[in-house]
Amino acid sequence: MSQKILGLIILIFITSTAYAATENEYIVQGERYISGGSYDRAIKAFKRALQINSKSAVAYRGLGVAYYGLGGNGVLDNPQTYTNAVESLKDSLAIHDESDTRYYLILSYLALDDIESAKKEYNKFKTTDPYRAEYLLADRIKNYTPTQKSTPNYIFVGETVISEGNTYSPTQCPPGEEFNTYVNKCQMSYSRRQEIEIQQREAEANRKAQIESAKIAAEAERKSFRRSIAGKYAGTGSIDADMSRIRNSATQQENMRLKDDLLRRGQW
Secondary structure, eight states, X not given: OXXXXXXXXXXXXXXXXXXXXXXXXXXXXXXXXXXXXXXXXXXXXXXXXXXXOTTOHHHHHHHHHHHHHHHHTTOOSSTHHHHHHHHHHHHHHHHOOOHHXXXXXXXXXXXXXXXXXXXXXXXXXXXXXXHXXXXXXXXXXXXXXXXOOOOOOHHHHHHHHHHHOOOOOGGGSOTTSOHHHHHHHHHHHHHHHHHHHHHHHHHXXXXXXXXXXXXXXXXXXXXXXXXXXXXXXXXXXXXXXXXXXXXXXXXXXXXXXXXXXXXXXXXX
16 A cells, blocks of 8 residues: 555656646746747747646746737737737736736836826836836836837738637738738738748758768868878888877967867858
């Protein structure tokens, strides 16, 4: 009986360890995407983390920051992206009150032109982070003016529809643009980005292949050089001495250094 209990404890420990590692992996992935400006990919990563742990304040915060960044990147000419940011950031604060989260919540409210909610959160923010409140937000709150809406990000909309099985909505269509034209732009923009990404992957694969070929050629050249030196001094009893002299030669060392530097940069 005790062995069964021990086995159950070990199984629970292993399962919980894998659970935490997977959640953390998605969170780290999402943060890297945000750093690189890939907000749409960051959103997917944080959503996967929340599928594993729906009570993760860090994942909700990351999701909110990604939505906010996406809106600032020109996603849609409607408030939905910033609304998603607000909802995710509020979910994070409900689990754990944290200054960075409230900072982005204030920015999201400002982007939505909800100055009253922004002021309310700003007053809370001043008590926990007075320095940033004064130097990063005070002027924006005091001199608030309505934001200028950005142009649509057709690529993101097209990708979301295809990858998540969503449908195009007339409410997302920019003012003055025909709905069918809007849908065509989304589809074509996303298809074009896929083509570019394929070209980039192929170019990267070719670059790596060229570097590997250069390394092989350089190593073959080194071996040939050593064989020629060994053949030249065969039977003289002075191979070791002459090889040592060549290796210690300033000219030879400089040549090898330059070759190695070119190899690292893929230019040899």
